[in-house]
Amino acid sequence: MTTTAAPDIRELAMRPINQGGWRWWTIFAALTAVIAWGAAGLAVQFKDGLSVTGLDQHVSWGFYISNLIFFMGISYGAAIASAILRLTDVPWRRGLTRMLESIGLAAALAGAAFPVFDLGRPDRAWYLIRYGQVGSPVVWDVIVVTNYLVAVILFLYLPLIPDFALCRDTIGAKVGKVRRFLYRVLSLGWSGRPGQKRVLAQSITVMSILIIPVAAAVPSVLAWLFSVTVRPGWNSTIFAPYFVLGAVFSGVAALVVIMAVFRKAYHLEAIVTERHFKMLGYGLIVLGCAYLYFMISEYVTEGYKMSEETGPQLELLLTGDLAWLFWLFTIGGIILPVLVIALPPTRNIPGITVAALAMVLGMYVKRFLIVVPGLAESIIETNTMTVYHPTWVEVAITAAAAAAIPWFLMLFFRLFPVISIHEYEAELEGGSSAFEAAGSGAVPAAAGGK
């Protein structure tokens, strides 16, 4: 490793900035069209109310709350993964942290909107603040999601400061006034002084530590939203760790997919290597097996007791109308993808990417299987199971949210470097972390692997 590689990293990381071309615009236009379709669906729903959705008195949480759990899960999974990689100072993290943190923000923004959509009357969202009761898990949810949104913005912003300065100093003169102003203001006058490096390193470390409990609180509270009810299928003590694990699992899987796309699109092969995919693939094997273990543990204990309330739920999932979805998730979303990554012939970039994509889609199905069957069984009317079918409005809004994440990332990486250049260059200069070259020692040295 020599310092001569540094300019290449700058060139590679900043290549997406200002890079347009017909491919970029075509994909951007297609994603914008999907978002516009979702906006049309939302307009119809705001005009005519929730009757345009498949939601009813029984299944009042359908696609929307599944989406909340799914997108927020990807977000805090990505944020927690980035924080752990930073705290352990794993050397190969430098190609990933920026992507993880930006996925964290994009998915959080997409997910946080869904409770408002599910209200039907968005103007009543502020009732939660005006009339909210501290004993309500919905209020807890608002608190932890707000905390998390601020945390994830700071967590993304702090490591970007030196790169904002780099943009200010290198391309600032070539871009428009607004962008030049943006780079100048956001860089906060960074000049790479030791004092600046020390404070920034300490701040990133504090945020890396803080974001883990703040992020873990979100799936935990979301899980309690379900498990503090006495509703069959939700009344479970395992839900909070189950949701946290599911979040990290889907977050890392989403990172692999997005990493593969951006690697190809922005020619980042020199920075994001097969080793990154393999290391994350090993992580996915562990997370997938752990999730499977949690799932088996949950269903075995419930199935052994087979109470009057949970019996119909389990039958619905394992052998009933939703069995095809359940087994599609279990086999196609966990077992097969884990095998694909575990077996050496398929443990390569295409194999790991396809497996990760199957895991992401599988986890969406799983969230649907947590939310909907729990509501389908009436707790008032005996022996009644409602069937939920989402309408085009819910499908359009869901597709728009899914499209909004790559849309946001495309715009983001058009303005800011896709890789943390400063951290890369600091490593090349001899520090084990981005800021150790400054002698701060605030970030722990690499735990092997350098």
Added chain:
Amino acid sequence: MRIRSLVAVALLGVVGALSLLATAQAEDTPQVTTITVNPTPDQTPGKPVTASATLTDKSGKTISGVMLKFYVITDAFGPLPMKMAEATTDSTGTATVSFKPTWVGDIKARVYFNGTKDFAASQADFQFKSVGPVKVHANADFGLQSVRDWAPFVVAALVAIIWTTFIVVFLRVVIAMRAESGKPTPAKP
């Protein structure tokens, strides 16, 4: 005489036409229906309530194969019907449902028939006594009250600590960057 005869014929014609129109209209108008709620036994502790109602037309003939919806009248936000169950009438025109009351006392309920092309909508009220909901979960009587009392303050303190950390981290970075921004960057060895 002829004129009188013509007027009489014309009047007869008008009357006849009107009666034909009335008959045709009567044939198009859906038949009036009646819902008779069978006596609903008071709820037995631990068991669901079974209610049934029979739908008949104006001649007293039972109507089968249509949906009857059962509601209880709640008082939470004024008298509003809350749907409990629905069932289709059988060959005897009777729909039977079973549901779990979620509160105790005299419960006012209502059955609705929404009507079809042939039969007009109707409704009927009934009442039964609920001695207690079917318990899927029972709160323990013992305390934790002190924990409940303190929990909001502990949570508020935690949230305050988190936000204070956010603000301190951000302000410290801003101040440190500004303080050092004017100084020259040290030359690299």
